[in-house]
Amino acid sequence: MPTVHLLDYVAGNIRSLVNAIEKVGYTVEWVKSPEDVEKADRLILPGVGHFGHCLNQLSSAGYLPAIRKHVQAGKPFMGICVGLQVLFEGSSEAPEVAGLGIIKATLDRFDDTTKSVPHIGWNSAASDKEFFGLRSDSKYYYVHSYKVPYVKGQLEAQGWSVATARYGDEEFVGAVMKDNALITQFHPEKSGMAGLRVLKAFLDGDATSSTGGVSTSAPVTEGLTKRVIACLDVRANDSGDLVVTKGDQYDVREKGSGGDVRNLGKPVEMAKKYYEQGADEVTFLNITSFRDCPVADLPMLEVLRQTSKTVFVPLTIGGGIRDTVDTDGTKVSALQIATMYFKSGADKVSIGSDAVTAAEEYYAAGKKLSGKTAIEQISKAYGNQAVVVSVDPKRIYVSSPEETTHSVVKTSTPGPNGEGYCWYACTIKGGRETRDTDVIQLTQAVEAMGTGEILLNCIDKDGTNSGFDLELIDHVKSAITIPVIASSGAGNPGHFTEVFSKTKTDAALGAGIFHRGEYTVTQVKDELIDKGFMIRQFED
Ligand code: 1PR
CATH class of the missing domain: 3.20.20.70 (Aldolase class I)
Known part of the structure; x- marks a missing residue:
């Protein structure tokens, strides 16, 4: 079976991700040191928890330069949840901690005056260009309090394709992709068949995977489901x-x-x-x-x-x-x-x-x-x-x-x-x-x-x-x-x-x-x- 390298820095439920990877036909090799990152073809950085804690863990184990090199070389990379967030410049969750800054934008907290925070549940990742098996009419599982606000054109100008979701009156980034990199705020391993499809497309290197989903011009109802x-x-x-x-x-x-x-x-x-x-x-x-x-x-x-x-x-x-x-x-x-x-x-x-x-x-x-x-x-x-x-x-x-x-x-x-x-x-x-x-x-x-x-x-x-x-x-x-x-x-x-x-x-x-x-x-x-x-x- 083909392999994928998984970087575990104690990020919670890693077993489900391993199960999901195996379900779509791949085996996991664990990254145990920054040198392993260099050997990796496909690399996945999962993550839950605190932005600052995550970056500090990765930094003290010496991983940050290796991750940066891997992504900037255009090698297959998937970041999930906080694994998405670390690629950005920073987050108001830990203003004193710098992110990798590979993507120029910052995260802030959802406004909780009119809605529940954390944002927990199934929401869209809608885009006018389908990538990596994402479908605008599917729902994906999110769980987070901090988000990258969507500013039209901002990430696109940096060469990223963007899929977005809406929570209340806030539109935020659900996933971005460029070349062989796919980073998702949602958890594909927890998103049922819709998520497994995305994971498989990434692992297969099938960035333009066509899924038979809705035509991209179809109206999509965005928002958090009940x-x-x-x-x-x-x-x-x-x-x-x-x-x-x-x-x-x-x-x-x-x-x-x-x-x-x-x-x-x-x-x-x-x-x-x-x-x-x-x-x-x-x-x-x-x-x-x-x-x-x-x-x-x-x-x-x-x-x-x-x-x-x-x-x-x-x-x-x-x-x-x-x-x-x-x-x-x-x-x-x-x-x-x-x-x-x-x-x-x-x-x-x-x-x-x-x-x-x-x-x-x-x-x-x-x-x-x-x-x-x-x-x-x-x-x-x-x-x-x-x-x-x-x-x-x-x-x-x-x-x-x-x-x-x-x-x-x-x-x-x-x-x-x-x-x-x-x-x-x-x-x-x-x-x-x-x-x-x-x-x-x-x-x-x-x-x-x-x-x-x-x-x-x-x-x-x-x-x-x-x-x-x-x-x-x-x-x-x-x-x-x-x-x-x-x-x-x-x-x-x-x-x-x-x-x-x-x-x-x-x-x-x-x-x-x-x-x-x-x-x-x-x-x-x-x-x-x-x-x-x-x-x-x-x-x-
Ligand atoms: O105190 O941390 O050890 O947790 C014990 C857990 O076990 C608590 O979540 C407590 O709710 C649950 N629990 C303890 N005893 C019972 C019992 O039934 N004798 N179950 C029990 C409570 C859970 C409910 C139930 C709904 C829906 N039942 O969530 O599922 O009431 O039922 P319905 O749709 O059939 O009406 P700790």
Whole structure:
């Protein structure tokens, strides 16, 4: 098999890129020193995380001159995400750090006054000239807070062809190419078939690859799509097998005393099924901690390794991401656990209970960041986009706002005694312990710590098939700027339409609706398309 050189400077989920490269018929040779770059024919520089951190890493290992030489010699080069950004002159993310300056332009942050930042999800890379298999009617997976603003003619004057995307009222650079170089802000390895096509065209050296996409003069609807996410709660059942399960208000046992853990299927197979139905992301929540197992043997690591071979959209893993002690007594940090998951194919980790504890400590310290929380450490090492906080709130009803110091919502579904207000209490340990911290306190604290996204469950709604808690979603959306994934209660495609039309949620997640075979992800997306939402369509 032909080879490609991959420069890994600890940039997060490199496994998916390797899987994607192998899927399109190439093998990876690792670049271990600047001399290896000189030997490389095709070179890929992946990247997630912080612009300054990335450049400092590359600089201290002596890679920058070798990369510059490779690109300027016109040899095949692909930069992905921060691997794109380093080719520019600089970024407001780290004004003191200079980029390679091969492309004369700088990056700045998306404006978050009118939209969620980071920009996470599926967007276009549209161009009046197709290159490297890019199609103006395809959608690609982006995750970043800083972008190269598109200024018509600026990069073209330097000889680059440009594909752009639009987020709110900002148009930015999605990909550029010149000769044998293709650099993309999006992640081809996470962009389903559309991304694999781009990767293959680059590796084949097929810069003018014609894909049969839309004629370039066709109108293209640009913008971020609404994401539909499939969530798999995974645990060992009573016979010790790893199964996908699903609770009603977090109770995963069949009704009746001594009921078995509900077994709805096998995690790897189900993830593949949802990917092929068009799920924009797949989330695994490990709802037992597999306490008796050494950390390095966590069953979810193998689930991720297997899943990432066939599922080319982002994978999130949650459950048990916290500092812990291994079975042999060794201390293992949350960052080390997250690293194992990233190396196994996860793109994001989702933190539940530990985030609540961290938020409580943050307020107790007078809103001072300690730098020591799992959220801060993981986001510093892998970027904000790699950290999701999974919130498990439940309603506490009150008759008037004065009855509590917490942020309340005036509710249209009053409490059991006719109470007209409620606040949302955070829970930990899978909903078993309720804390005196509300959902606004929690989400604002974890946003300050560097969380990239909120997975907003709702225990009252979980498994009820009665629709999302719109009041909860509005409440949280109005308090933070990072994206929110609405979760809990989806029972039919109309519930997805409802949550996207009545709230500003960035994504919506379903579990039971898909596992019980009531509806497919495709049916949900068809309904959304029918109602006029911009949605990524699955490409074979
Ligand atoms: O606290 O960091 O170890 O994380 C534990 C994680 O496991 C948390 O994300 C928590 O939400 C999840 N979890 C713990 N216990 C349960 C349980 O069900 N007994 N699952 C549980 C929560 C996840 C929801 C569900 C939606 C949609 N379920 O995301 O998928 O409610 O369901 P629906 O569409 O069927 O209504 P830590």
